[in-house]
Amino acid sequence: MINPSHFTAVVLFALFVSIVFGITMRDTPRRMVRYGLYCFAMFCGSAIVLSWVMFLIAR
């Protein structure tokens, strides 16, 4: 059994989902890469922002 940290799990999730989204939601390779990177940044960025928000609320 592997036991990743929460952030590692988020990054792995974002990586795999972004690859599939990029390939399936766009037509050309260049746009696929750009959209995949955009999704990855949004997944990771929103996780970090929400984590800070919850941290500040909990204080």
Add this chain to the structure above:
Amino acid sequence: MATPPIRNTAAGPQAGSQSGFVYLPLIAGWLIPGAGHFLLRKWYRGALLAASIIGMFALGLAMQGKLYASAHDILDLLGLVGDLGNGLLYIIGRAGGLGADSVQVTVADWGTRFIVVAGMLNVIAAIDAHNLRTGRKAL
């Protein structure tokens, strides 16, 4: 009134000239991740899709994620539907007794979500292969 199928003119003559069973990439892509794209000779896309979906499914199992076997309530039913999206991976996993029977640690809960999401991504990939086959999406 029936809506005529939307055809992408950018697909070119190659999309319309393919013969054979039009749902084959859809079914193959559902059963084996990436197989629909391989059938359409989209080797890199198929390989990336297969690596992503199989990797996500395997990571879910490695995290002791649960493979839904029956539906006792609506959430179980949704989980089962998501798991079934994995096609043969789900059947092999169930036949091999892989996955936890119940979620007991936090990581196992993440693993369960990884498996369900892998199934849904596989369905998206299979539909993408079908769209490529029918010409709705440019080859």
